[in-house]
Amino acid sequence: MGILEVKGVNKRFGGLQALGDVNLSVAENSVHAIIGPNGAGKSTLLNCLVGKLIPDTGSVMFEGQSVLGRSPHEINQMGISRVFQTPEIFTDLSVLENMMIPCFAKRDGAFRMHAIESVAAEKEIIDKAMHMLDDVNMADKKDMHAGAMSRGDKRRLEIAMCLAQEPRLLLLDEPTAGMARADTNNTIDLLKRIKDERDITIAIIEHDMHVVFSLAERITVLAQGSPLVEDTPENIKGHPKVREAYLGETAVAA
Amino acid sequence: MLGLDKKDTSLLLLVVVLTMAAPFLLNPFPEGSGMAQFNAGYPDLMQRFVIFGIFAIGFNILFGLTGYLSFGHAAFLGVGSYAAMWMFKLFGMNVLPALFLAVVLSGLFAMLIGYISLRRSGIYFSILTLAFAMMSYALAYSVLATDMDGPDQQGLLQKGLTGGETGLQLTLTDPRIFGEASTEDGNIPVPNLFGIEMRAATDLEIGNWVFTFSAGYYFAAVVMLISFYLSIRIFRSPFGMMLRAIKSNQQRLNYTGLNPKPYMLAAFVISGMYAGLAGGLMAAMDPLAGPERMFWTASGEVVLMTILGGVGTLIGPVLGAGAIKYMENILSKINSDILHSWFAFLPDGLEDFVVALIYPFIGKGWHLTLGIIFMLVVIFLPGGLVEGGQRIKRLFGRGKSAEDANKPGKATTPAE
16 A cells, blocks of 8 residues: 555546546655656646646545545645646745745644744744755855746755655656756755655656656656556566657667 | 844834924925925824825735735725724724724725635736725715615714715714713814824924924824834734745745635735724824725725835835825925916026926826826836835945845845
8 A cells, every 4th residue: 555546537628538547556655756758647647646636536545545625735734745847936035935934834734823923033943944955055045036046956945845844745747857967967866865864755757767767666657648557667668568658769769 | 122123123213213203304394485385294194194104004015925916905994984983973082992993894894805805816806806995985985875764863874874975974963972972162072092182283383494293193103103013023924924925936835735815815804904094093083984085096096105115115105105195285286376486587488388398297287297206116116216215325335235235135035
């Protein structure tokens, strides 16, 4: 029984069957990659996991509890954090403030009316946020305007923000899309370190095979809205059906 | 001091000094001189400065922090005024209970309107708030102004809850159960704070200058200072940070386990309460409440004030409110005779020409001047008058402040 169990999920947009009978089990403390060609339904599946979309049929269970029908912030408070394809951070706030918000969310829950207390007096939150920034080597950038940072830095900040909530499951949607090679490698190293240091499960959607094969322990291949194969990276690499559906020339080149 | 850091404390002290010394500062020209008409140190206008200051400070908590542009905040101003008037009519002329009811009622009203309007964002939110405010206006203007006493009675509700077009007024027959229905000489009593009448004023003559100190102004100014202090606390609180996060990226907030809805509603209610407080103070200064206070132009005015002063800055809305009320009251008083006397030194033909050129922008045309200034500010100073002030400061202390401006993080704390 995995930490995340997806059973018989269907999702239809008008005439398009985006997801057809998807079954997926993500084992606890593993790194599970979901790959597939464009339009395979990877993002739709992810959106069904975090409450952005509700599947037409099927069930999504996280640690034995259904996530269906819950709003994104409730699902997040259950222990699922999501990293977006384009980094979603609070661009108008400072880096430290960005880091403090998930710390508040972890401590105070979805809403707390603390309108008269001073942010500067929240020593424990500031310490935790600084610690998290230190962990991703961003402590020196704490007063910087978050929107002014490079894409790689924004990504690192976003991942650190998700980790500050101590999630049980971290979902990553193409975390290295549009990144330079050096930034991609940094992100891979960061994710590896997170996995080694923490009691955390990671599910990752990725196009970049270099990233997938550096990180994943299990790989599910989606094609046309349905899982094609699920196996270890070694077996996926050589799988003829996968080559045919997705990897094609790239696999040979890699 | 008071839980504020050094910068905020000095800002608060500056505002304290400015408001307390306003009767002097706003009366720089001696009585009888040609410039005396630019004096703004008379109680009526000073009261308007601080009351609209409160209105704009509250509006800025919603618009400045969350970016949600309400186009119906005048509804809460009106509710506050009517609430205060009913308190005066039913219970007595002390202003404190009147302001209390004004704040509570406008808060409840804001909760209702906010709950519905906040289901949408952006332009749809603005339109919803506008629609609610215009419905409130229509209610106050006619629906709630029908005779609720019965046709042959001359009671309290003879003109309904709001008094309709003429507005809600005090009468000698009001019960005022904790106060007096009429004064000894048979007049309607005046709003007071434990006996200090709001319209009481003393004049101080120094040389040619006449400075007026009005009890009403100082009361309103103290209320404004408290409101301003609270708004600083809100800006610097975790709650304020969440509101800025909503403006910056609501999606990320959602996926960070925070529910934006109650935060938004709380901000909406707080700013509605500020508006109600301002409306209650208006009634306390001049016991009369009319439906025009809820009209959409009044809602638009507070938007202009906030943008003109500087959205999201602490002091901006107060400056904007002051600037607009000053222009409204001073520019509109200038007429062509005054213009002619100013330009009398020019040759006749040229004098007429210059006067004809300026004339459309003064008197009733002051809105034209306001429009031009507003345009210039939005185009050249998107940060409002506050940004203008900062630029001037930078110009003079180039070395030091340029260094400050380059320091990262400056942009992240809302400038005052």
